[in-house]
Amino acid sequence: MELNRLCMGCMTEKPDDEAKCPHCGFVEGTAPESPLYLPPRTVLEKKYLVGRVLGQGGFGITYLAWDINLNVKLAIKEYFPQELASRAAGHSQVSAYSGSMGSQYDYGLDKFLQEARTLAQFEGHPNIVSVRDFFKANGTAYFVMSYVEGITVKEHLANAGGVLPVDQARGILMPVMDALKEVHSVNILHRDISPDNIFINKKGQVILIDFGAARQAIGEKGRSLSIILKPGYAPEEQYRSKGVQGPWTDIYAIAATYYHLVTGKQPPEALERLVDDPLEPPSKLGAALSEDEEKALLKALAVRADDRFQSIQDFQDVLMGKSKAGVIAPAPAVGKTTADNAVKSEKKPIPLGLIIGVIAALVIGGGGYGLWASGVFGGSEADVSADQAVETGPVVVSENGAAAEEDSSPAEANYWGNSGGNIINGGFAATQGEQIFFRSNQGGSLQKGTTGSGETRAISVDSAWFINVSGDNVYYSNRDDNNRIYRVSRNGSNRESLTDNGAWFVTLVDGWLYYLDEADNYRLYRISTGGEGRTRLSEDSAWYICIEDDWIYYVNRDDGDKIYRVSSDAGQKEKINDSSSCCINVVDGWIYYSNEDDGSGIYKMKIDGSENEKVIDQPAWFINVADGWIYYADEDDDFSLNKVRTDGTGRIKLVAEAVRYINVLDEWIIYMDQAEQDTIYKVQHDGSGRNLLESGF
Amino acid sequence: MKLTASKLSKPGGRKVNEDYADYCLLDRFGCYLMADGLGGHRGGDIASKAVVDNIINSFKASPGASTEILKNYLQNAACLIDKIRSSEGQESSLKTTLVAVLTGGNVACWAHIGDSRLYLFRSGKLCFQTRDHSVPQHLADSGSISADQIRFHEDRNRLTASFDSSNFDKIRYSDNELQLQPGDRFLLCSDGFWEYVYESEMEACLDQSKTVDSWLKNMENILHEKADEGHDNYSALAINVS
Numbered sequence: 001m002e003l004n005r006l007c008m009g010c011m012t013e014k015p016d017d018e019a020k021c022p023h024c025g026f027v028e029g030t031a032p033e034s035p036l037y038l039p040p041r042t043v044l045e046k047k048y049l050v051g052r053v054l055g056q057g058g059f060g061i062t063y064l065a066w067d068i069n070l071n072v073k074l075a076i077k078e079y080f081p082q083e084l085a086s087r088a089a090g091h092s093q094v095s096a097y098s099g100s101m102g103s104q105y106d107y108g109l110d111k112f113l114q115e116a117r118t119l120a121q122f123e124g125h126p127n128i129v130s131v132r133d134f135f136k137a138n139g140t141a142y143f144v145m146s147y148v149e150g151i152t153v154k155e156h157l158a159n160a161g162g163v164l165p166v167d168q169a170r171g172i173l174m175p176v177m178d179a180l181k182e183v184h185s186v187n188i189l190h191r192d193i194s195p196d197n198i199f200i201n202k203k204g205q206v207i208l209i210d211f212g213a214a215r216q217a218i219g220e221k222g223r224s225l226s227i228i229l230k231p232g233y234a235p236e237e238q239y240r241s242k243g244v245q246g247p248w249t250d251i252y253a254i255a256a257t258y259y260h261l262v263t264g265k266q267p268p269e270a271l272e273r274l275v276d277d278p279l280e281p282p283s284k285l286g287a288a289l290s291e292d293e294e295k296a297l298l299k300a301l302a303v304r305a306d307d308r309f310q311s312i313q314d315f316q317d318v319l320m321g322k323s324k325a326g327v328i329a330p331a332p333a334v335g336k337t338t339a340d341n342a343v344k345s346e347k348k349p350i351p352l353g354l355i356i357g358v359i360a361a362l363v364i365g366g367g368g369y370g371l372w373a374s375g376v377f378g379g380s381e382a383d384v385s386a387d388q389a390v391e392t393g394p395v396v397v398s399e400n401g402a403a404a405e406e407d408s409s410p411a412e413a414n415y416w417g418n419s420g421g422n423i424i425n426g427g428f429a430a431t432q433g434e435q436i437f438f439r440s441n442q443g444g445s446l447q448k449g450t451t452g453s454g455e456t457r458a459i460s461v462d463s464a465w466f467i468n469v470s471g472d473n474v475y476y477s478n479r480d481d482n483n484r485i486y487r488v489s490r491n492g493s494n495r496e497s498l499t500d501n502g503a504w505f506v507t508l509v510d511g512w513l514y515y516l517d518e519a520d521n522y523r524l525y526r527i528s529t530g531g532e533g534r535t536r537l538s539e540d541s542a543w544y545i546c547i548e549d550d551w552i553y554y555v556n557r558d559d560g561d562k563i564y565r566v567s568s569d570a571g572q573k574e575k576i577n578d579s580s581s582c583c584i585n586v587v588d589g590w591i592y593y594s595n596e597d598d599g600s601g602i603y604k605m606k607i608d609g610s611e612n613e614k615v616i617d618q619p620a621w622f623i624n625v626a627d628g629w630i631y632y633a634d635e636d637d638d639f640s641l642n643k644v645r646t647d648g649t650g651r652i653k654l655v656a657e658a659v660r661y662i663n664v665l666d667e668w669i670i671y672m673d674q675a676e677q678d679t680i681y682k683v684q685h686d687g688s689g690r691n692l693l694e695s696g697f
Numbered sequence: 698m699k700l701t702a703s704k705l706s707k708p709g710g711r712k713v714n715e716d717y718a719d720y721c722l723l724d725r726f727g728c729y730l731m732a733d734g735l736g737g738h739r740g741g742d743i744a745s746k747a748v749v750d751n752i753i754n755s756f757k758a759s760p761g762a763s764t765e766i767l768k769n770y771l772q773n774a775a776c777l778i779d780k781i782r783s784s785e786g787q788e789s790s791l792k793t794t795l796v797a798v799l800t801g802g803n804v805a806c807w808a809h810i811g812d813s814r815l816y817l818f819r820s821g822k823l824c825f826q827t828r829d830h831s832v833p834q835h836l837a838d839s840g841s842i843s844a845d846q847i848r849f850h851e852d853r854n855r856l857t858a859s860f861d862s863s864n865f866d867k868i869r870y871s872d873n874e875l876q877l878q879p880g881d882r883f884l885l886c887s888d889g890f891w892e893y894v895y896e897s898e899m900e901a902c903l904d905q906s907k908t909v910d911s912w913l914k915n916m917e918n919i920l921h922e923k924a925d926e927g928h929d930n931y932s933a934l935a936i937n938v939s
Contacts, residue, residue: 239832241852271832272856274839490884 003068008040008051011066011073018233028051035089036080040669042092043068044142045135048076059108073147074132078138079112081105088256093640094140109141110677114441115211116143117692118188118586127179127407129199129209150201153261157195163264167289170319172198173258178181180254181312186215186694187442187461193253195260195387232266232291237305239271248659251315253556255300262287293319303582312610344356403501404553417468417475417508419664420546421631422623424505426661427466428680429670429693435490437469437664440694441680446476447694448490454696455480459492469506470529477503482644483518498531505545512568514552516542524552524566546586548607554584563591565607576609582621585630594624594632602630604646604695615648622671626664633659654687668697698877700727705910705917709889709910715741716887716932717749717791721756725729728756728770728802731885731934733813735766735792735859743829744793747781748860752797762801763921764870769863773860782861795868796827796885798936804874805883810867812853813922816884817875818903819877821876823896830858830867846890881938882912886928889929893920909935 006167007014009026020030031041032053038061042050051064059081065074074253077182080087085096096105116134123130134143153172153600157164164172167400176198180190190197190211199207206383229238235252237243249586263285268278276442282289282297289297296318302308308489309315317484413672418430437459438534440447444463449456463479469490483502488495502526511529521541528533542554543561547568553576556564561580564572566573580596586607592615595603619634627645633639634653639664641655668687672678680693700722708714715734721728725908734741755770786903794811807815812829828834832849835857836842841849858867882903886894894902894916902919906912913935920931 237854239835239855239857242856269857271835274835274841 003049003066006049006066008064017311031530033458036082036087038063038078038092039090044076044137045133048074048075048144049175049634052473052534060112060348061149065144066399067144070290077143077145079109079142081108083138084108094138096139112143116141118186119143119211119381122179122182125179125182125219127175127206127208128183129207143207148199148201148207150199150207151660152196153198153200153206153257154195155260156200158633164261166262166293169258169261172200172206172261173254173314174319176208177254177312177316180250180439182252184312185458187440187445187458189245189247190253192233192248195257198257210563217238218421224337232260232268234269234270235305236274236303246305247311248305251300251301251309252305253314254312255297255302255315258297259301261290267301270303277303293323301519342540364535375557397484414470415510416636417470417506417513419467419586419624419626420507420548421626423468423507424546424583425468425622425624425663427468427476428661428663429665429668430469431665432469432490432584432663435556436697437467437474437490438693439464439467439680441692442694446474446477446488449694451697456694456696459490460486460488460495462486462495465505466504468506470508470511473529475506475508477506478663479640485515485527486514487531496531498527500536505543507545509547514545514547516545516554522557524554526568533572537572538564538566540564544584546584546591548586548589551607552593553607554582555581555584561596562607563593563655576607577605577612579603583621583632585623585625587625589647590646592623592630594620594623600635602632602644615646616644616651618642622660622662624662624664631662631664631669633662639674641669641683643685652687654685655683698772698879700936701909701939702727702729702934703913704731704932704934706761707930709800710927711930712749713742713877714930715745716889717742717745717931718885718932718934719749719753720872720934720936723757726756726760726762728753728760728872728935729797729798729883729885729934729936731775731796731813731887731932732796732860733887733889733930733932735794735813736854738824739746739859741791741793743781744778744791744860747777747791748793751777753779755875756799758882760801762799762804763808763874764806764808767797767806767870768837771795771860771868772810772862772865775865776858778789778861787882792861794856795860795889798885799884800936803828803877805877806871806874808842808868810864810869810871813857814886814888816896816899818882818884818900819878820880821900821904824898825898829856829906831856853888853892877938879939882909883936883938884933885935886933887929887931890916890920890933892929893931 005013005016007021007024007026009021010024033658037053038050038387044050044258044550048070049066049068054062054064054075061078065076065513074200075400075689080094083199083392084101087094092601096102100125100405113134116131119131122128131148132144132146133460144401147546156157175587183190197210198208201537227681233253233256235249237245237249259282260266263282265285273279283294296315330429389557414432418427429436434451436449437540438447446455446462447458447461465477466477472489473487474490475485477483481497483670485503485506487498502516504518504522506513506515508529512526513529514526517525522543524538524542525534537552538697541557544556546553550568551565552568553563554564555561561574562578563581563584565575565576567638581593582596583594585592589607590604591607592604594600601617602615602620602623603612605616608677615630619635621635622633624631629643630646633644639658640653641659642653644651648691659671660674661672663670667684668682670682671678681690683690702720704718704720706716706718718731720832722727722924730752732749734745736845751774752770778791794813796809796813796815798805798815800808809815809827810830812831815827816823817825832852832855833842833847837844837847847853858864884899898919899916902912902915906915913933
């Protein structure tokens with residue numbers, strides 16, 4: 001393929017000497033329609049040749065492109081929010097405007113990339129546009145999609161005279177709903193479904209394009225809503241910054257699309273429907289829907305989220321005649337629509353600076369410790385019960401709530417719920433045999449993966465940390481519910497809270513959960529895994545918990561962060577050292593800690609405080625000791641992830657990026673990437689194989 | 698009927714003033730306009746000024762005071778905005794709110810879109826105000842929040858419509874031409890103004906002011922007392938009927 005003969009208008013080869021393409025009429029050298037567009041023949045990443053603009057919206061530009069290596073036609077979407085950034089004519093570089101617009105730009109860029117990563121998971125799905133690659137360049141970001149030859153449903157509708165027969169409309173939308181179910185199962189919403197975001201390719205396959213996360217993100221602070229949502233298709237909760245979005249949000253949009261297809265009329269704008277709803281039943285407009293179907297459609301189009309179907313499956317079941325519209329799962333009691341409720345359910349952000357108070361003195365890059373980036377469901381996971389999550393996910397739940405899937409065989413209760421080193425690092429992942437339970441990048445939801453498998457699945461949408469697993473159950477602090485301890489079975493059923501108060505450093509050992517009680521000044525407590533026998537073990541305000549041989553080690557905040565230990569029956573208490581200490585790990589009779597009185601270097605000593613010696617000089621944070629190695633973030637090296645043997649030899653850098661909260665599993669090290677807004681990654685013990693945590697194990 | 702008007706439009710705590718207010722009196726007709734350009738870079742100030750100037754020009758070319766005439770003026774202005782947008786490749790920028798009042802003899806009519814407001818005070822009391830095209834206004838209409846909560850609602854800045862041809866059917870007009878009475882006072886203002894100056898204060902200041910100039914001045918003083926550093930642009934245009 002000679003690139004100079006490739007037409008930038010249609011990416012087909014044209015005769016040598018002709019400027020005008022005989023296939024599409026595009027004239028070589030035609031200036032772009034807008035000076036903001038990349039000029040045709042721009043090359044990105046040394047392999048993507050950019051052609052004409054296929055489309056432009058308020059926040060992005062989509063180009064026709066050519067993969068120079070693979071010789072295939074592509075579509076490349078460029079992040080380009082016009083209100084926040086600009087580009088000089090003829091140049092590639094995008095510059096964000098200064099001040100608050102710049103930070104909005106960055107925020108949107110992040111969401112854009114996040115969306116690309118998420119969509120990449122669905123590569124190969126027949127009904128979701130394929131994201132083949134994504135990258136940052138020119139001060140902005142791009143994602144590379146397969147080029148879909150076809151037309152939008154909006155165009156199809158126009159060609160068909162403005163209205164479609166019910167069967168055809170259903171035939172188009174069922175695959176879209178199937179795709180949405182899968183997307184919802186990993187807690188992603190589309191947020192922008194409408195007839196112009198659904199494509200029909202030449203083979204007649206229906207493909208969902210253009211997820212709306214970045215659009216929504218940049219619009220959060222703007223005054224004009226019309227660029228971030230589509231009136232008529234967007235439900236009322238998308239108009240409010242504190243509106244609680246969930247599967248019901250996409251359900252409204254898909255129902256609005258259905259309504260439009262079968263009646264020829266777009267439903268009235270959701271906010272207009274709050275008072276004296278002017279929506280006419282489809283049958284009145286001549287749509288040949290059965291009574292049940294019409295009921296289902298109107299239920300899915302209910303103004304208030306609570307009145308809608310809560311899962312795509314429920315909606316589909318009625319449309320396919322498997323169930324009756326009137327007897328579908330009742331809406332949950334918690335309101336999702338009133339402003340008041342939305343305010344109440346708003347997630348209280350807890351900076352992790354509070355979690356590790358001793359470390360909080362340290363300011364990393366001015367970024368603080370905002371662990372809890374808001375999830376993809378906005379600040380609202382709290383309202384989605386675990387049951388709903390299970391319904392939208394792939395786990396099949398029978399009527400009595402017992403899960404009908406694998407994992408039904410009882411597992412033996414293990415002695416340890418997680419390692420002490422992991423717990424003091426937030427406890428983002430815990431293992432049980434081949435299974436790994438972890439905090440995901442999707443709003444912190446609790447997910448499960450299996451070693452050697454690329455598959456992961458959600459167990460609970462709660463924002464989970466201090467994860468422990470033992471027997472058939474997973475235990476965690478639920479950040480969506482004031483950090484109370486929750487227990488949920490490994491398949492996602494029987495979720496319940498065990499404590500009234502918030503709990504930190506929850507550590508499960510031998511049938512007991514040890515934790516610091518948030519409401520009692522972080523004093524040490526324990527409660528049985530059955531939720532009984534709650535007892536206070538120490539009068540000291542503590543930080544960290546590390547347990548070995550029936551002793552609980554902690555840093556005493558009432559005594560200058562010195563290390564103490566108390567016996568598990570609270571009968572004995574001892575002071576162990578005289579240095580201000582941090583990040584304590586207790587392993588095989590040794591205590592490892594970062595010594596704040598000596599530049600935060602790593603020290604070790606026997607559990608009685610003897611043989612105290614320095615292991616390394618480097619100021620170390622997020623220490624995790626496992627299998628003879630100490631993993632830590634080196635403050636002198638921009639918080640790169642390093643490991644060193646417990647005898648101080650063999651120091652090696654594993655990850656150059658700034659990390660925090662290092663969790664160590666048998667085959668993986670899990671950490672948060674500071675530069676990427678605390679995205680959780682995993683790498684192998686030699687530093688290779690870096691990937692998102694939920695990419696499978 | 699004798700009509701007098703006065704206006705103020707200031708950047709407040711911002712660098713750029715995206716508000717724009719102007720009026721024109723011709724023979725027995727008057728045209729009064731207030732527009733608040735929306736966010737974005739070099740879009741807001743262009744949009745508000747372009748719309749106001751264009752309507753004033755239409756008015757000068759063919760003065761009148763009826764809803765039909767006002768619609769014509771606005772249609773011209775909406776076309777202009779569309780033209781500027783397409784010529785600059787700025788599909789989503791260039792947005793503005795608009796409040797427009799036409800007077801002729803003893804009648805008046807109005808139009809508005811966005812969250813800039815028109816107030817009418819009669820016999821010293823507030824007797825009419827426009828309803829914003831905003832999320833909290835809808836919530837108030839549906840009873841989810843009270844009208845008082847609009848000012849402080851977290852979504853106060855989220856508009857459901859702004860001035861352009863695609864939103865043309867969302868523009869609200871006066872139902873009937875309004876019969877003017879001596880003592881009537883109109884106030885056209887941007888959200889940066891009404892955010893700080895409450896309706897009760899508008900009335901109180903009216904009570905203490907003989908002229909539209911002093912009325913605006915007194916209200917501006919109240920705004921200054923309440924406004925934080927970095928506060929929004931503010932504009933107000935007052936019309937007195939005597």
